[in-house]
Amino acid sequence: MRITLVTDAWTPQVNGVVRTWTTIKAMMEAEGHIITVIAPDRFRTFPCPGYPEIPLSYHPLHKVPAMIRDSRPDAIHIATEGPIGLAARIYCGRKGLPFTTSYHTKFPEYLRARLPVPLAWSYAGMRWFHNGGQGMLVATETLRRDLAERGFRPVRRWTRGVDTTLFRPRPHEEQAEAMRDLPRPIAVCVGRAAVEKNIGAFLDLDLPGSKVVVGDGPQLAELKRRYPGVVFVGAKHGEELARHYAAADVFVFPSLTDTFGLVMLEALASGLPVAAFPVTGPLDVLAPGIGVMDDDLRAAVLAALDIPRAACRAHALENGWDACARQLIDSLVRLS
Template sequence: MKLALITDAWHPQINGVVTTLQELVVALAPLGVQVEVIHPGLFRNKPCPGYKGIDLAVRPAKPLAKMLDKLQPDAIHLATEGPIGWAARRYCLKKKLAFTTAFHTKFPEILHAALRVPLSWGYALFRHFHRPSSGVMVPTQGVLEMLKARGFAQLKSWTHGVDLGLFQYHDKPLDLPALAHLPRPLSLFVGRVSYEKNIEAFLSMKLPGTRIVCGVGPLEDSLRQRFPGVVWMGVLPRTELAQIYAASDVFVFPSKNETFGLVMLEAMACGTPVAAYPVDGPLQVLGADHADVVGGVLHEDLGHAVAHALQVPRHEARRRAMHFDWPQTAKSFASHLVNVRQRTEDGREVFT
C-alpha cells in the first residue's frame, strides 16, 4: 500500500507530533505500507508567528496537487490542520477521494491561551476541517469523548507508541558526570516552552533538589530571566535526551491541555516516574484506570504528585511504558486507513 502522509509538523521541528509521525513511518514499513511524507520542507515556507522553530508552508495548494497527482497514493492521511492539511483537504474533496485525519493537538486551547480566541470558535473550525474525514484518529478515550460531545464524528481510537530500544530502562537514576554537581532529586520537564504547557506551574513550585528544562519555545527568554535557578538545557539530540530522562528522579508534566503526552512515555520507558495533574493525557498514559500499572502519581496538587512520584518504583514506570509498543500501534493506525477510490456500502474501505 502506498500512503501519502500529509503533515505541517516534521523535522527539523521538535515536538511530540513530529516524533510520533517519524516513528510511525518506521513502524509501518514491516506491514508493507510505503509512506511518502509531504511536509513543510517541500514548499516555500515562513516562520509561524509567535512560535519560533515552526515553519509553515506558503501557498502549498498547487505544488501539493502536483505531488499527489504524480504519487497516486492508495491512501491519504492528513495528520495536521495547518496550511498543508487544508490544501490536501481541498484536493481530496475536489477529486472526490476518501481520506483520514488525526487530532494530535488541542490548538483551540492554544489559540485561547495565546490570543484569547474563544474555544467555541476554534472547535467550530476544527469540526469543519474534520467533517469530511472517513476516520478521525484520536489518541485517548478521554479526548475522543470530548470531541464527540463537541459534535465530531467518525472518531477512531489510535494510541501512540514509544521507542523502548532508544529509551532504555535503568533501575536507578543514571549517574551522568554533566549532572553530578546538581543537588538531587532531579525534577525534569521536557517539551515546548510555550503557552499551552503550563510550565510555570512547574517552575514556580517549591521543590527540593534541582529543576531541569529540556526544550525551547516562545516563553523561554522571559522564563529564563524569572527562574535563573532552573537548569535550562535547550534542545538535545534524542540519544542525549534519553540519558537525561534516565538520570532524573521524577518527570513533571504540568500541562492540562494535552491529547496524549509522549514525553511521559519516554520518561517511564527509562524508569523515571511521572507527576501530573489528573486530566486527559496523563489519566490514560499513566494508566490511572488500572491501579496495577500506574507509572507515576496524579494529583490536583502538583507538588503532592511530585513528592509521591519519587516513591514509585522505577520498574513500575517501565512496565507501564511497555504497554505502548510501536508494532501494535502501527497495526491500529493501518486498520483505520481507507482506500482513496474504492468504497464499501457505507462509503469506505478499510485496509487490514
C-alpha cells in the same frame, strides 16, 4: 499499500507529533508499504508568528493537488490542520477523495491562550476540517469522548508507543553529565518552552533538590530570567535526551492542553514516575503505581518520588510502537 501522508509537522521540528510520524513511517516502510510525505520541506516557508522554529508553507494549494496525484495513493491521511493539511483537505473535498485525519493538538485551546477567540468558533472550524473525512484518529479515550461530545465524527482510538531500547534506566556513568552532581531529588520536565506547555506551574513549585527543563521554545529566555535557580539544558534528542531522563528522579508533566504527552511514556520507559494534573493525556497514560495526578502538582511530585522505578519501566514495556502502526493501517480508507 501506497500511503500519502500530509503533515505540517515534520523534521527538523522536534515534538511528539514528528516523533510519532517519523517512527511510524519507518515501521510501515519496513513492512513494505510505500509512504509519500507531503511536508514543509517541499515548499517555500516562513516562520510561524510566535514560533519561529515552526515553518509554515506559502500557497500550498497551488502544489498539493499535483503532489497527491503524483504519489498515486491507495490511501490519504492528513495529520495536521496547518496550511498543507488545509490544502489537502480542500483538494480531497473538491474531488470527492476519501481521507482520514488525526487530531494531535488542541488548537482551539492554544489559540485561546494567545487571542480572545471563542472556543466555539475554533471548534466549528476544526469540525469542518475533520468531519469531511472518513475518520479522525485520537490518542486517548478521554479525548475521543470529549471530541465526540463536541460533534466530531467518527472518532477512533489510535494508541502511541515508545522506544524502550533507547529510553531505559541507565547506570550513573551513562546518565547526562550536566545532571549527575545536582542535589537530589531531581525533577525534570521535557517539552517546548511555550505558554501552552504550562512549564511555569512546575517552576513555581517549592520542591526539594533540583529542577531541570529540557527543551527550547519562545518562552525560554523569559523563563531563564524568572527562574535563575533552575537548570535549563536546551533541546536534546535521541541518545542525549535518553540520558537526561535517566539522570532524574521524577518526571513532571504540567501541561493542561496536550492530547497525549509522548514524553510521559519516554519517562516511564526510563524508570521515572510521573507527576501531572488530572487532565486529558495523563488520565489515559498514567495508572496507579506509575504516576500521581493531583490538582496540587507539588503534592503529586512528592508522592511520585515514592513509586518504584521498576514498576514504571514494566508499564512502558507494554506500550511498543507495533500496535500503533497496526491501528493506523487498519484505520486507513482506500481510494478504490
